[in-house]
Amino acid sequence: MASSRAVPFSLRLAIFCASLGVFILLWEVASIATGNSLILVGPVSVLKAMVGLFQNHIPQGALGLQSADAAILQTLATIVFGFGLACIVGIPVGIVTGRWKAAEAIFDPWLNATYSIPIVVLIPMLYFAVGADFFAEVFVTFLLTVFTIIVNTQNGVKYVSNALAEVGKSFGASESQYIAKIILPASLPDIVSGMRIGMGRAILGAILAEVLMSGTGLGGMMMTFQALLNTPYMMAVVLLIALIGVGVLQLPKFLERRLFRWKETESISREMRR
Amino acid sequence: MSLLKPPLISTKGITKSFPRKGETGNADGKSKVLGGVTFDLQSGSFTSIIGPSGCGKTTLLRIIDGLIRPDSGEVVFNGNPVTAPPPKMGFVFQQFGLLPWRTIQKNVELGLELRGVDSEEREAVAQKYIAVVGLKGFEHHYVHEISAGMQQRVGLARALSIDPDVLLMDEPFASVDEQTREILQKQLLQIVKGTSPPKTTLFVTHNVDEAIYLSDEIVLMGACPAKVKEVVRVDLPPQRWRYDIRSAPEYVMLWRKIWRFLENEIMHSEGFGPAAPGIDVEGNVELNPIPNETQANRG
Numbered sequence: 001m002a003s004s005r006a007v008p009f010s011l012r013l014a015i016f017c018a019s020l021g022v023f024i025l026l027w028e029v030a031s032i033a034t035g036n037s038l039i040l041v042g043p044v045s046v047l048k049a050m051v052g053l054f055q056n057h058i059p060q061g062a063l064g065l066q067s068a069d070a071a072i073l074q075t076l077a078t079i080v081f082g083f084g085l086a087c088i089v090g091i092p093v094g095i096v097t098g099r100w101k102a103a104e105a106i107f108d109p110w111l112n113a114t115y116s117i118p119i120v121v122l123i124p125m126l127y128f129a130v131g132a133d134f135f136a137e138v139f140v141t142f143l144l145t146v147f148t149i150i151v152n153t154q155n156g157v158k159y160v161s162n163a164l165a166e167v168g169k170s171f172g173a174s175e176s177q178y179i180a181k182i183i184l185p186a187s188l189p190d191i192v193s194g195m196r197i198g199m200g201r202a203i204l205g206a207i208l209a210e211v212l213m214s215g216t217g218l219g220g221m222m223m224t225f226q227a228l229l230n231t232p233y234m235m236a237v238v239l240l241i242a243l244i245g246v247g248v249l250q251l252p253k254f255l256e257r258r259l260f261r262w263k264e265t266e267s268i269s270r271e272m273r274r
Numbered sequence: 275m276s277l278l279k280p281p282l283i284s285t286k287g288i289t290k291s292f293p294r295k296g297e298t299g300n301a302d303g304k305s306k307v308l309g310g311v312t313f314d315l316q317s318g319s320f321t322s323i324i325g326p327s328g329c330g331k332t333t334l335l336r337i338i339d340g341l342i343r344p345d346s347g348e349v350v351f352n353g354n355p356v357t358a359p360p361p362k363m364g365f366v367f368q369q370f371g372l373l374p375w376r377t378i379q380k381n382v383e384l385g386l387e388l389r390g391v392d393s394e395e396r397e398a399v400a401q402k403y404i405a406v407v408g409l410k411g412f413e414h415h416y417v418h419e420i421s422a423g424m425q426q427r428v429g430l431a432r433a434l435s436i437d438p439d440v441l442l443m444d445e446p447f448a449s450v451d452e453q454t455r456e457i458l459q460k461q462l463l464q465i466v467k468g469t470s471p472p473k474t475t476l477f478v479t480h481n482v483d484e485a486i487y488l489s490d491e492i493v494l495m496g497a498c499p500a501k502v503k504e505v506v507r508v509d510l511p512p513q514r515w516r517y518d519i520r521s522a523p524e525y526v527m528l529w530r531k532i533w534r535f536l537e538n539e540i541m542h543s544e545g546f547g548p549a550a551p552g553i554d555v556e557g558n559v560e561l562n563p564i565p566n567e568t569q570a571n572r573g
Contacts (some may be wrong), residue, residue: 167371169341169360171385171436181388185375262416264374 051233082141094153137209144205152194156187281314287347309499325495497543500568
């Protein structure tokens with residue numbers, strides 16, 4: 001029957017490993033069956049390429065390529081700075097536009113318009129304006145991330161329950177106290193969920209900027225191997241990007257676990273889930 | 275004697291309309307809930323406001339606390355017109371209004387925290403009122419970990435922690451089960467009558483038993499737009515929890531009077547037509563007793 005207990009971590013890990021094993025096996029079989037490394041490379045060759053990357057066994061033609069460590073570091077830095085900046089700017093903007101109708105009326109059309117523009121088209125302009133330096137790439141990452149954070153924060157702030165607003169007012173909270181002690185904690189779940197989506201977009205933004213601007217970092221490396229038709233090395237870089245994604249997405253998950261112990265959702269979902 | 279003392283709170287001709295949603299209704303699209311509410315509240319008294327549901331009782335309480343402004347009329351508290359929530363009023367909300375991310379202790383501290391009381395004093399005061407409402411040992415629980423009845427006791431402790439002169443309570447026990455409610459009523463009475471001076475309390479309810487059990491005075495409000503129809507004194511001993519007051523003849527008479535008033539207001543406003551035969555508007559006609567033979571047949 002449906003169990004009311006949480007699945008223990010060890011069991012979840014075992015299930016994940018089993019699913020990973022089956023996936024890798026099917027992948028290898030499919031690649032052997034295809035027999036064309038341009039269409040599909042198997043996990044074994046990708047793993048070999050990965051090892052080659054870290055031992056600086058760079059394939060022919062890829063001259064002047066960064067070391068894998070340097071590329072990872074550069075991409076990570078772009079993600080962290082772009083995402084960090086998006087939080088620093090996006091959360092206050094979200095609070096202001098969520099709290100005051102006038103601010104929402106002023107900013108919302110601009111935000112929505114900018115949100116709809118494919119940021120990619122701005123990249124050449126940016127390239128010619130400031131060049132392909134680190135900060136330009138951080139800026140692209142920031143642009144792709146910030147709106148998600150603004151919109152989520154805004155929603156959280158806007159829908160703080162009227163009941164809590166009344167409590168604040170009745171006990172004589174000033175505007176700043178009300179924001180700090182009621183609005184912010186009440187909308188924190190939405191802010192963090194915005195960060196979670198934003199983090200995914202930050203990864204995308206950083207890779208995009210590297211592909212289209214400097215041609216360095218993991219994005220640049222990926223494109224170099226693609227141009228050389230070296231699929232195993234390219235897939236190795238893709239795998240690295242995926243691993244970075246898994247890694248950095250732990251931050252919002254960690255925040256959720258630490259900050260929302262007061263939430264009761266767990267006790268409901270456990271009962272309802274099998 | 276109370277005639278010589280100025281009232282602690284006066285409401286003078288309070289009116290309030292809300293925009294009506296939908297096509298129907300008055301031409302101006304507003305529904306008037308309060309149609310000129312005037313009454314006085316004496317210091318130290320326990321007063322209930324009772325009336326048909328949807329007649330603006332809660333709105334009135336919010337206006338008295340300064341949470342919303344009346345369209346016309348004014349509230350005077352201690353000689354000053356109320357324009358914002360006065361520091362000496364404590365509000366207990368129907369849906370408790372607790373902050374789910376805070377522990378019980380931190381919830382009770384909220385009012386003091388907003389007033390800039392330092393953390394040591396805050397803790398001590400909160401502990402005191404947590405003990406008063408009987409929640410010692412639950413300080414570090416989160417809101418969802420305790421029952422509805424306990425949550426409302428936290429709401430009461432939070433209101434008491436700021437040492438208010440007036441407690442405003444908006445159907446505080448409406449979302450608590452019947453059995454717990456009886457116990458909470460008794461506890462509330464002991465708390466507000468036990469402080470010196472006793473807390474002036476204004477209590478909104480739609481429960482006749484609750485109003486009589488708790489109050490020194492009951493304000494009867496009519497259907498929309500509501501006005502004060504009558505203020506009824508409850509002449510029962512102050513320490514009611516000591517007596518079986520529900521079987522006292524005064525209690526029964528009062529119950530009938532208030533219920534007939536309510537029934538009449540509801541019959542009129544809800545379109546049931548004129549009040550049922552045998553009940554006059556003043557509520558003076560008694561219901562017929564159950565005939566003897568019917569009682570015998572039941573046995």
